[in-house]
Structures are given as structure tokens and as C-alpha cells.
Amino acid sequence: MLKIKKLTVHYGPLPALQEISLEVKEGEIVALIGPNRAGKTTLLLTLSGILKTTEGRIFFEGEDIANLDPHKIVSRGIGHVPQGRHIFPTLSVKDNLIVGAYIKRKAKEEIKEELEKVYQLFPLLEERGRQRAGTLSGGEQQMLAIGRALMGRPKLLMLDEPSSGLAPIFIDEIFAKFKEMNRKGHTLFIVEQEIYLSLSISHRGYLLRNSRLIKEGPASALIESQEVKALCVGVDIDHGPVKVH
Secondary structure, X not given: OEEEEEEEEEEOOEEEEEEEEEXXXXXXXXXXXXXXXOOHHHHHHHHOOXXXXXXXXXXXXXXXXXXXXXXXXXXXXXXXXXOOOOOOOOOEHHHHHHHOOHHHOOOHHHHHHHHHHHHHHOHHHHHXXXXXHHHOOHHHXXXXXXXXXXXXXXXXXXXXXXXXXXXXXXXXXXXXXXXXXXXXXXXXXXXXXXXXXXXXXXXXXXXXXXXXXXXXXXXXXXXOOHHHHHHHOOEEOXXXXXXXX
């Protein structure tokens, strides 16, 4: 579904990503892990068209989408749940969800159908439909951000640090929902600071460090690798203590 070939991205003269090659197959959950400032968020922003590539190719369902405008990438079927959620706090929960369906704004029956699917996945959002989104808890806002992205019926859903700032009970619930979504056919690409948890629900994973991919493979194998074990205890085996993010 998604195939990246030797992708390089710069912030001014500084390389943020260097020759990244990876793929996400239809029906998979793929985790991208690594220490803080490794370039994980940069990759998702580039895939969404918010940042531009310096070199390399990005293929989605066989079409090169590198440097397309964000709205064109969304229309091709890539959804993005950003770190920090970025909901509209003064709008109601339901209106936040409707905003997520803007690319289908003329297809009222389709929007209604997608809304029902989101409510089935997150019943709380239907209960809170008229409530201002800014009054929701952090976990509830994360559910709303995911639901909003699903309203566009994405073929690939990318999630940036979905556990960030959440209480443990909400983290467990959110990750259980990811497994449920995947069983229903959703393809997920997850950037996550909860390394073991994200790998435990994933089919495959990639380890990103210092703007480069250094390890990849089945998630079960990555969990047992020395590089991941060292990262989880806050030690980069090449460079000493790290801040995990």
C-alpha cells in the first residue's frame, strides 16, 4: 500500500531524514519507534504533504505522491492523527467529526454511514455529541481525533504518539481499539513512545535513530532485539543515555 524509497528530508541545511526506505502492506499494523528527535514525526508530516522531500520517492497504491498538496494526499486515502490531537475545542463533538468528512461533504448518506461506524467504535462520542470538544478528557479527545480521521474513510491511517498525555486506562483502551480497527480491515502506521505496547499489537516494526532506519523486521523479533531493549531502558547502545519519545 505504502512504499518509501530512499527518502531524504531537510530542515534548512540539516538532515531530518536520510535515505529512509520502508513499506506498509494492506491490512497491517506497522510501528515506527525510536528516541526523541529521531525524525519520526517528520516522516509522518512528509507523508501527509506538510513537509517537502529533498530526495526520494513515496508511492501510495503505486502512485508517486511525494510533494503533493496535503488535501490531495487525504483525497487519495491517507489519514493522519497528529500528536497533540488538534481538535477544535469550541465545536461540538459531532461537528468535529463532520469536519473530518470535508472531502465527502456532498455525499450526505456516506457521511451518515461513516458517522455510525465511528459511533460503533467509540460509543462515548455519540453520548457526548453535543458537548464542546474542549471539555473532554485527554483520552476522550484522542478518541475524537481518531474518529475525525476515520470520517474521511482512509485506506491508511497514520497515528503520531496516540498515547501521549493519556492515563494508563485510556492507553490500554485506545490500543485495544487499534486491534479492533485492524480486524475490521484498517491499515495502521503508528509512531509511538510506548514501544513494547505498540510492537505487541503490530505485525512489523522499524527502528529509527539519528534520522536513519537502523533495524526492521517482525514486531516479535524487534521486541527481543538488543537495540529495542536498550532503548526501552533509556540507553542508546551506540551513544549512551537517550530521551525516549
